[in-house]
Amino acid sequence: MTSTSVSEKDRVVIFDTTLRDGEQCPGATMTLEEKLQVADLLDEMGVDIIEAGFPIASNGDFEAVAAIAARVKNAVVCGLSRAGAADIDRAGEAIRHAKRPRIHTFISTSPVHMKYKLQKSEEQVLEMVVNQVTRARNLVGDVEWSAEDGTRTEHDFLCRCVEAAIKAGATTINIPDTVGYTAPQEYRALFEMVRNRVPNADKAIFSVHCHNDLGMAVANTIAGVQGGARQIECTINGIGERAGNAALEEIVMAIKTRNDIFPYETNIDTRMLTRASKLVSTVTSFPVQYNKAIVGRNAFAHESGIHQDGMLKNTQTYEIMTPDTVGVKSTSLVMGKHSGRNAFRDKLKNLGYSLSDNQLEDAFVRFKELADRKKVIYDEDIEALVDEKLANSQD
Ligand code: KIV
Numbered sequence: 001m002t003s004t005s006v007s008e009k010d011r012v013v014i015f016d017t018t019l020r021d022g023e024q025c026p027g028a029t030m031t032l033e034e035k036l037q038v039a040d041l042l043d044e045m046g047v048d049i050i051e052a053g054f055p056i057a058s059n060g061d062f063e064a065v066a067a068i069a070a071r072v073k074n075a076v077v078c079g080l081s082r083a084g085a086a087d088i089d090r091a092g093e094a095i096r097h098a099k100r101p102r103i104h105t106f107i108s109t110s111p112v113h114m115k116y117k118l119q120k121s122e123e124q125v126l127e128m129v130v131n132q133v134t135r136a137r138n139l140v141g142d143v144e145w146s147a148e149d150g151t152r153t154e155h156d157f158l159c160r161c162v163e164a165a166i167k168a169g170a171t172t173i174n175i176p177d178t179v180g181y182t183a184p185q186e187y188r189a190l191f192e193m194v195r196n197r198v199p200n201a202d203k204a205i206f207s208v209h210c211h212n213d214l215g216m217a218v219a220n221t222i223a224g225v226q227g228g229a230r231q232i233e234c235t236i237n238g239i240g241e242r243a244g245n246a247a248l249e250e251i252v253m254a255i256k257t258r259n260d261i262f263p264y265e266t267n268i269d270t271r272m273l274t275r276a277s278k279l280v281s282t283v284t285s286f287p288v289q290y291n292k293a294i295v296g297r298n299a300f301a302h303e304s305g306i307h308q309d310g311m312l313k314n315t316q317t318y319e320i321m322t323p324d325t326v327g328v329k330s331t332s333l334v335m336g337k338h339s340g341r342n343a344f345r346d347k348l349k350n351l352g353y354s355l356s357d358n359q360l361e362d363a364f365v366r367f368k369e370l371a372d373r374k375k376v377i378y379d380e381d382i383e384a385l386v387d388e389k390l391a392n393s394q395d
């Protein structure tokens with residue numbers, strides 16, 4: 001099997017875990033009403049699988065998963081569980097009314113987790129893998145199994161676990177980079193290795209799940225897909241444990257923008273990305289950093305004179321995607337101390353001013369003086385300095 005070969009435009013499914021892994025980041029708790037709003041938007045946006053929560057974690061989580069399951073129209077709704085029977089049964093109960101239910105069950109497979117966290121041997125863990133998947137499969141036809149800390153798991157053991165999970169009925173196999181430790185070439189090779197060595201690998205869909213501890217979550221995610229994974233686990237705005245998860249909007253736009261080298265397709269309506277980002281930021285009270293790729297407020301803003309001049313001549317000079325593709329109305333040429341005459345003239349025109357060359361020059365000098373003193377220049381500031389000058393010149 002040549003695991004890296006992909007037919008043109010292979011479909012990758014998007015598994016959003018904003019409501020589960022995303023909510024696990026300190027301070028991001030959402031109310032039931034807020035979770036329903038997020039779930040509705042994810043479904044409308046074309047997310048394939050919504051991980052709605054961890055039903056055993058609390059009654060609130062159980063109720064949220066159950067309410068989302070009963071309401072979502074298109075997406076698969078998934079509940080997370082550890083390996084224990086009570087966990088799995090609780091997850092099964094919570095997703096019972098979903099149109100397309102899934103149980104996601106996981107156990108740690110790395111030496112450090114098995115020794116210190118689980119205090120179990122490889123053989124004991126392997127037995128638990130079979131039991132957890134079998135139990136989940138008795139409740140639902142769609143079962144995902146995850147090898148927690150998969151990227152720090154010994155390869156022979158990982159392959160034995162994956163083979164056993166598939167044999168027991170897992171339909172999706174997730175190999176998470178739980179601690180954000182891997183790097184793109186290593187993660188890609190891991191999927192190639194597992195898919196080559198596990199004899200029944202073609203019976204399951206492989207999934208990537210990356211954390212951002214070293215800032216490589218998105219790059220690792222795409223590398224995993226290049227290695228043969230066809231499910232991507234991610235969150236809106238990249239929220240999640242510690243440094244967060246891979247950001248949905250970045251992955252989807254990387255695939256869309258560089259489809260020449262990433263020949264995959266997703267079902268996401270990218271025009272809804274900014275709306276989704278704003279909603280998640282509002283309900284979690286987590287601000288989106290200004291320079292965040294795709295959805296940060298500066299993602300389509302240009303301040304330097306050279307860039308603004310280029311943008312006024314042709315937007316392709318400094319933009320690799322158009323703002324409307326991600327639901328932003330327009331590019332903004334932000335007026336600041338780096339802005340040039342062309343952008344200033346354009347701004348005045350948009351504000352309704354028609355100045356002579358001398359007036360423009362004078363206004364530009366005064367604008368630069370102001371910009372040296374003030375971090376942010378609003379339209380009102382520009383209006384004020386031009387109006388004042390025009391009024392004085394009429395005296
Ligand atoms: O990061 C992780 O390993 C997880 C699992 C529960 C899939 O979130």
Ligand code: ZN
Nearest residue numbers: 021176178209
């Ligand atoms: Zn995770």
